[in-house]
Amino acid sequence: MEPRNEAMLIERIRRGELELFYELIRPYERRVFAAALAILRNEADAEDAAQEAVLKAFKHIRQFRAEARFSTWLIQIAVNEARMRRRKQQAVVMEPMVDQQDQDGQYTPRDFADWREIPSETLERAEVRQKLAEALNSLGQKYREVFILRDMQQLSIEDTAKTLGISVPSVKTRLLRARLMLRDLLAPGLGGSWSKTLSFAKGNKPW
């Protein structure tokens, strides 16, 4: 939605045309859910958090400042809501192994397989999407959050930092690790073993 149209919609909602809120959030519903899922890693919990976040955005629409982007503000509410819920669950949630393996310091890639361009049609296949989701879920929380906001939600580095309450250098460091860890996790599959069951199987690769 164009920023100008969005600003007009928000103004009309503030004046009392509340039903327009549905139109305002429609383009962002999936992103709100994805933000919550990144943190909670459970679809049911993420849906509850996403609903609550949208409801909070509606109730506090008057607090939204026009100089910010509505999508960023909405995602920030979703992240806060999901984080609050995660804190409540934290006693029973175990962080994955990848988190302990990646301490601060230099990152060394583990796989140097040649992995050229992947055609976007690959994502039509549910099993590929599933593999990508599994790889993402195996990342530690702090890397997953940054990666989802920056690379999936397309937030700027500054907005990602603001949303998560961390510094810009921290965003850059975590983003580097997230991207390279995902590359390490996916390269053997997308470049080799998974491809045996996929349309771009060895010998039929488009690259």
Next chain:
Amino acid sequence: MVVRCAEVWQEISNYLDGEVDPGIRAAMEEHFRGCKHCTAILDGARNVVQLYGDERMLEVPAGFSQRLHRKLEEGMPRRKGSAFGWVMALGFAALLLLSFEVGNPSQSTAPDLRSDMARSAVHIPADLAVVAVADGKIFHVPGCRFIHDKDKLQAMTAGEALKEGYAPCVRCLKKYLSESQVGVRDQAQTAQLEEKDPE
């Protein structure tokens, strides 16, 4: 400037985001030309960004949108609707009431009137002080000259009288009855009774 593999790895993400100085960028590009490993890592990282940045990766469970809208509907304050919404709501309520009254006249919540000839009155203030005879059919403003049995009068409010099924006196309470409620027969009766008026 010459950069080593380890230095390239640390800047690959910033390189993809266009966040490195021109000097470092040029040195990295020079490095990629001669290093297959670093080129493979760059390609892989770029693929990761492209694949995950695809809209198809933002899947939601079936029915998510509908459930979200339902939840939002529940959370919307009903009293703060737009003027248009209110007009629509009132119009709908009026239509509903009308259809209910037309379709189910016998279902009316008002009690049956004690007098077949009387008309009910909707414009009488409910707290108006009135009097009625215990076994009578009509209620009056105190002092009405058409009260027949003044010894058995009971004081009450108009609201109570209407609840009891008393009908308003078409003379002393005439100003509260609309023209449509005071029918031809009522007017005729009034005229007849006024002729018999002892005073």
